[in-house]
Amino acid sequence: MNDPQSISGKQARELSVLWTRAHPVVAAFFRSNLRDYHRAEDLLQETAASVAEGFATYDQSRPFVPWVLGVAKNKLLHHLRTQSNDIHTFDESLVREVADAYAAMSDELATIKDALEICAERVSGRSRKLLEMRYVRDLTPAKIAARTGMNANAVAVMLHRVRKALRECIERQLDSKQFRQLRPEEGVN
């Protein structure tokens, strides 16, 4: 039953929808444990392939995200045991706890995701430039510091502040119980 070809067209469509929903959570799980973006992407791809191969055996009465996270967790643990040369990696029990937390919080994370899209659009000025350098160009704080004339510590503090401001923006969004367009003055600068 592990033959991916045994998935019917209907199942393939269902898988596509389910995977699209699960993707942000699974990606975040890998990026929480691996700071190397490309390595995280590789494991995400491998997980997608395994999920597609095993979808015929997936019990659809059970939630999809925890099932996928189980696959992702095993991929990550295998990677950490065999290939990782990261200095700072969580031990297995902590990786499992983080995976469990992601599984338990999938609904909450879905609402954070929607709110973040609104909040991120409102980030402007230096904060915006900083986020672009960090995320779009994949620069480390040290490299950002070298390009901006700041010191690395100041960059790290600023990144922390922007994330914190985004958290607060998201919380305001969630507290309002319904999403609404932020007024300009509510943006994060």
Next chain:
Amino acid sequence: MSEDCDFDPAALTSGYLDDLLSEQEFNQLRSWLARDPANTREFVRTAFIHSRLYDILIQQDLGELGFGFTSDSQWIDPNHVSSLLAEELEEHERRQEKEVESATSASRPRATAQFPSTLAPRPSKSGGVSSGRFWLQVAIAATILLMLASLTRERPKAVETVPSEASATPREPERPAHRPPQAPTPIAVVKDAFRAEWARWADEPDPGENRGPLIAGRYVLASGVAELSFVSGAELVVQGPAAFELDKANRATISSGRVVATVPSEALGFLVRTQGASLVDLGTEFGVDVDDSGETTVHVLEGEIAIVQNSADGQSYEGTLREGAARTISSDGTAVSEALFDGASFIRQVPQSQYELEVLESRPIACWALSSDAADCQQLAHGQPGQGIEFADPNRDETLLPFARFAPNHGGIVINNARALDRTANLACEAWVLNSATADGAQRIFSNFNRMPRTGFAFGIGKAKSYDLAETGLRLQLTIHGKYDCLSFDEVPANQWVHVVVCVRDDGSPEMFINGEQRVARYRGNGEKEWSNDLISVLPGARPTLVGTPSRGEARLGCSPPGDDEGNLPERFIGGLAYVAIYDRPLSSEEVRRHFAAGVPWQASGTADEKSVDAASPSDAASRAFTRN
């Protein structure tokens, strides 16, 4: 913060995500996480925002760049693109400086450097380009500029239907009604070519002989292989028959045929267009096949590319494609579908001889030229020469055949990417061998033997006496480990170059060829002494299978690898080896004959009369062909 502590967990989490924590800080974070599940949830919220920022910002940035990728806008801020390109150029220069520094500090004695590029892992032509998202953006940005520039021109033209009587020649692309003025300066040169026959269209520039500058215009390579080097640094290996247009130093349009594009970082933005697609190389290597209907199939050989569909509605960004993947784009640019990746089907380097061309056209999954100056004939597997192996010096050895000489104490050539060759059926092995009459025992040309359990296969030459036979002389030999030994009845002559091929069909049964002719073989079960003409009878069991088990271990040229338990005998090949090739299918008798024949006139170096070569016995022909008299 969920509790009192002498540090800020949110700041620690942020530092962790930016990979900035000290050991002590990381331990603090770990302890904090392990202390309370609420802390883990807090960490997950921050980490999730971090992860989503990657995706959201990249999406927004692409949207800002996008010439209709994500919106109806058709504009782009050239300053944005320029700054991206300038930044990348700086980064590239820094990388180059760093590489020069590290190369200087790591320079080695000539004793190791003299061994050739043919066996060393082939350096990436991309010059160490990363495949990060930034590259993707830069390349897409460059594409945008190119495409916007093209908006003032016509869209790529549909290709004319080929007249039926001209099936052997490529189709001529439809001429634009108004050709843009041709740049007076060359935009590319023919860097290398083999048997290249160029066709010329009435008012088109003539590429001339094998070398020369090419200006913008349309060209037809009727046959052979040519490598074009653009002034931008990009390179295009064109396999005839092919029709193409050189648009600019950073763009070519392929109307029909097969090409391989290699783009180093300095040629960022190089674009290969076809009727249905525009393909942006992100500092990588990819093959493009445009068939007679105008359908494009692209195979990514290294790195990553971006695909843009060219349809009547305009250009639309399809996505990126990674190494090892392939896509087919319909001629009208409206449909993109997955295709089976077949990297071996492309000729990536200009062959140096008719023999190399024949071998490449048979699509080996790996082959080795075994020469100090010839290029790899195809790269999939690489090797490192060990002690006791030296490459022939054409001046000293008076040979035109590039080969390696294996001394009795050699350690073989370790193949780095051996897993790609793990098979025991549906395969073929080919080589030119110069045997020593005094050599004894089994001599492996290629082996990936493994033990415990016995797996893999070996192909080589063996002394008949070493195989419990009363005969003298050498024989062509194949062993499927754990299954059977196979030995030719005919002798493999010593002290002369001989072309040998062993094929294994999908049912595991072998075929042997010496100097282009199929030879009768005999068999025995592994570990047995008795030989039989009946392969099935030598295997135990009522319904024995001939197919062995793939090795999963190391592979070597010139001897057997030690095996997982270090228990294999080396069984060294002694003498000369040239052009070892491995295929993922049995070669046909016709192909084997053609390969052998291609080696003969090549080695005659223009002095041999082909008719007399054909009339000579195969072994005589080979002997004469491979040495300079």
